[in-house]
Amino acid sequence: MRITLLALLVCCFTLPFSALATDAQLGEKIFNKRCKVCHNSLTHQRKIGPGLQGVYEREAESGIGILTEARLHEWLQNPKSIKPNTRMPKYGPMQDVEKRQAVIDFLKTL
Ligand code: HEC
DSSP states (O other): OHHHHHHHHHHHHHHHHHHHHHHHHHHHHHHHHHTTTTBOSSSSOBSSSOOOTTOTTSBOTTSSOBOOHHHHHHHHHOHHHHOTTOSOOOOGGGGSHHHHHHHHHHHHTO
16 A cells, blocks of 8 residues: 555656656757757847746746746747747747747746
8 A cells, every 4th residue: 555655656746847857858959959049048148039048937028928838839839920020930840839838848947
C-alpha cells in the first residue's frame, strides 16, 4: 500500500515538471534559431524587437496589452492579426501549437 502511494506521488509530482522542462528546452532551441536574431532573451535591451527578459505577463512594449499566455499565442501565431503595421513577421513553425507552446514555456523562464 505504501509503495503504491509513493509511486503515485512520485509519478504525479515529477511528471508535470519534467514535461515542462522538456518543452522549455525545445522552446529555447526554436528561439535560438528563429527569434534570437531580433530579440535578446537575457536583457531588456532592444535589438530589432524588444528585449524579452521578464516578458511573461508584463505590459508589451509593442502596445498589445499584457503578455499573458493567450496573448502570446495570438501574437506568435500571427502578429499582424493583432497589430497590422507591426514589423514582427509571421513564422511557419509558430503555426504549430506544440512548438508555439514550447516557445511560450521558454519565454516564461526568462
Ligand atoms: C525580424 C525580426 C523579428 C523576429 C525574427 C522575431 N521578432 Fe518578435 N518582435 C519583433 C519586433 C520588431 C517586435 C515589436 C513589434 C511592434 O512593436 O510592433 C517584436 C515583438 C515581440 C514580442 C512582444 C514584446 C513586447 O514587449 O511587445 C514578443 C513576445 C516577441 N516579439 C516574441 C518573438 C518570438 C518568440 C520570436 C520567434 C518565434 C520572434 N519574436 C521573432 C521582431 C522580430
